Amino acid sequence: MNLLAVENLQARHGLLQAVRGVSFALHKGETLALVGANGAGKTTLLRTIAGAHPASGGRVRLNGTDIDDRPAHQRAAMGIALVPEGRKLFSRMTVEENLLLARAAGRPGRWTVDAVMQAFPNLQKRRRHLTAHLSGGEQQATAIGRALMTNPDVLLLDEVSLGLSPLVVDQVYAQLESLMASGTTILLVEQDLRRALRVADRVMCMLEGSIVLEGAARDLTREQVTEAYFGLGRATVAGIPA
Amino acid sequence: MSPLGSMRVQRWTPLSVGSVAVSVAVLVLLAFGPALFSPNVIDKLTTLFIYVLLAITWNALAGYGGLVSIGQQAFFGLGAYAAVRLTHAGMSVYPALILAAILVAAVSVPLSAFMLRLRAGEFAIGMWVVAELLHLLVNLDGLIQGETGTSLIALDAYSAVARRALTYWTALGSMTVLLVLLLVLLRSPTGAAIQAIRDSEEAAASVGVRVLTTKRVIFVVAAFGAALAGALWLSTTITFQPKTYFSVQWTAYMIFMVLVGGLGTFEGPIIGAVIFFLVGTWFGADGVWYLIGLGATALVFALFLPRGLWGWVDTRFGLRLLPVGYRVVAGREPPAVPAIQTPHIRS
Numbered sequence: 001m002n003l004l005a006v007e008n009l010q011a012r013h014g015l016l017q018a019v020r021g022v023s024f025a026l027h028k029g030e031t032l033a034l035v036g037a038n039g040a041g042k043t044t045l046l047r048t049i050a051g052a053h054p055a056s057g058g059r060v061r062l063n064g065t066d067i068d069d070r071p072a073h074q075r076a077a078m079g080i081a082l083v084p085e086g087r088k089l090f091s092r093m094t095v096e097e098n099l100l101l102a103r104a105a106g107r108p109g110r111w112t113v114d115a116v117m118q119a120f121p122n123l124q125k126r127r128r129h130l131t132a133h134l135s136g137g138e139q140q141a142t143a144i145g146r147a148l149m150t151n152p153d154v155l156l157l158d159e160v161s162l163g164l165s166p167l168v169v170d171q172v173y174a175q176l177e178s179l180m181a182s183g184t185t186i187l188l189v190e191q192d193l194r195r196a197l198r199v200a201d202r203v204m205c206m207l208e209g210s211i212v213l214e215g216a217a218r219d220l221t222r223e224q225v226t227e228a229y230f231g232l233g234r235a236t237v238a239g240i241p242a
Numbered sequence: 243m244s245p246l247g248s249m250r251v252q253r254w255t256p257l258s259v260g261s262v263a264v265s266v267a268v269l270v271l272l273a274f275g276p277a278l279f280s281p282n283v284i285d286k287l288t289t290l291f292i293y294v295l296l297a298i299t300w301n302a303l304a305g306y307g308g309l310v311s312i313g314q315q316a317f318f319g320l321g322a323y324a325a326v327r328l329t330h331a332g333m334s335v336y337p338a339l340i341l342a343a344i345l346v347a348a349v350s351v352p353l354s355a356f357m358l359r360l361r362a363g364e365f366a367i368g369m370w371v372v373a374e375l376l377h378l379l380v381n382l383d384g385l386i387q388g389e390t391g392t393s394l395i396a397l398d399a400y401s402a403v404a405r406r407a408l409t410y411w412t413a414l415g416s417m418t419v420l421l422v423l424l425l426v427l428l429r430s431p432t433g434a435a436i437q438a439i440r441d442s443e444e445a446a447a448s449v450g451v452r453v454l455t456t457k458r459v460i461f462v463v464a465a466f467g468a469a470l471a472g473a474l475w476l477s478t479t480i481t482f483q484p485k486t487y488f489s490v491q492w493t494a495y496m497i498f499m500v501l502v503g504g505l506g507t508f509e510g511p512i513i514g515a516v517i518f519f520l521v522g523t524w525f526g527a528d529g530v531w532y533l534i535g536l537g538a539t540a541l542v543f544a545l546f547l548p549r550g551l552w553g554w555v556d557t558r559f560g561l562r563l564l565p566v567g568y569r570v571v572a573g574r575e576p577p578a579v580p581a582i583q584t585p586h587i588r589s
Contacts, residue, residue, distance in 0.1 A: 051447070
C-alpha cells in the first residue's frame, strides 16, 4: 500500500490556482524529489499536504486514511512532518527546546533528543543555544531534527538548501542521505536538479501547478528534467507521452 | 490534556527565587495597605493595580502570543457593563465585579472562533471593529440610556471608607491572581506552545501544536484581565458612560505601558504600568500636553529602546527576575535508537 497518496489535489492563492490536479503516490522508504521553477507550486503542494494551506479540491490519504479535513497539528500526529521553507525555527528558544516542542505531536518512536544529537552531532554543543544564534547549517539541522522528533511516517522537506553556502548544503545533504539510507520516507522540494537526481529514487517536475514530468531518477537525464522545468517539452507525464 | 503532552518547563535561578520572595513580601505588605496608607495613596495604588492588570494581559496577548489587538477596550467596556447589569439584577457589587469578568471571558470564547482566524493587521483592526460593535450594542440597552450612561448605584451600600478598602483589596487581589495565573501559564507547556506560535504558527502546527486551541487560551485570559480591569475601574469612578469605557484610548494606554516597559517580558509591563502611573500622577493635569508627552515618550522608546526598558536590561545583562520562560524538559523519553552516522556541519 502507498504510504502517501495524493489524488487530483488543487490549491489556490486567491484567484491564482497554484496546484492543479496533482496526483502521485509515495511508497514507504522512498525519496521523491519535487523540482520546478520558482512559482511552480512546489511549496504550496507541500504545505497543502501538511495541512498548512487549505486544499480547494482533491484528496490526500496517509496509510489509506483520508486526511483532507484534518488540521495541520492532527496530520503531524498522524505522521506527516514538514520542514518549512526558511526553517521557521522558534528563534527565542534553544535547540533543545525546539526539539522538545515537537513532542506535542505525541507520536512514540525512535526519535528522541539524544537520537537527533547523534544524527546531527554538530548540534550537540549547541543544544542549549538560542536558535537565532546558530549558523544556517545548524539551523537547518535543527529544523530537520525538530520534524524528526514527531516520529513521522513521511518527512516533507521544503528547500533545505535555501540560503546556505554550497559547502554547508553538501553537509546537510550528507546527513539527509544517511536518513534516506535508514529508510525514512521523504518528499523533497529542491531547486538543484543535479542534486535532486542524485539523491532521489523518483523525480517529479512541476510547472504552473501541474506535474509535467515524473519518473525514476535513474531513468531521467538532466536535460529531460531541464526541458520540463522550463516548459520546453512536456514529453512525459508519469511516463505517458503528452 | 495539555497541548504538549508529557513535557514540563522549568526556569528557576537564585535571582528569580529571591525576586519572587521579595514580590510576595511586597504583596503581603500591600494587603495591609488600608491600615497603613492615607486614602489618597490607597486610591492611587488602586489605579496602579488596574494599570498593571491592563498591561500584563495585553502583553500576554501581544508580547507572548503575537496577537496584537487594538480592540481590548471591547472587553474593558463589556466588563464594566456586565458589572452594571449584575448589580442592577441585585447582586452585591464586589462579587459582581469578578463574575462580570468571568462572563466576559465566557463571551470571548465564541468570539475567538471568528477573531483568531484573522491574521496580524486583520486581527488588530478586527478587534477594534468588535469593540465598536459592542459599544453600539451596549448603547441600545435602556438601562444605560445611550451615551448618557448610568452609575453603579449599588456602591451606596458601603461607607466611603469601606468602599475604598474593598475596591483596593479587590484590585490588589485581581492583580495578584492574574500575575500568578500568567506566571503559571507561561511557564507551562502551553506557555511554550504560545511562544512557539508567536515565532511561527506554521512550524508550530507542523510539529503538532494545536494552534487555535492554544491561541484561544491566551485570548480568553487577556479578555478576562481587560474585563476585570474595566469592572474595577467602574468601582473607582462609579459612573459608566459607554463612550469612555469603549474608547480606544484604553488599548493605547496598554500599548504604551508594554512598549515602554518591554514587550514580551514578564517584568516589563509592570515597570511600564508604574511609569505610566507616575507620568499620569505628575503630568495628568496638564491636559493636552500630557497626551503629547505620552506620545513623544512612546516615540522615543520606539526609536531608541525598541525592546522597552526591561527588554534592554534583559538584552544587556540577561536579567530575569521572575521565572518565566520555556526551559522545556521532557517528562520521560523512550530509549534512543542506534545513531545515524553523519558528518559535522561547518559553516
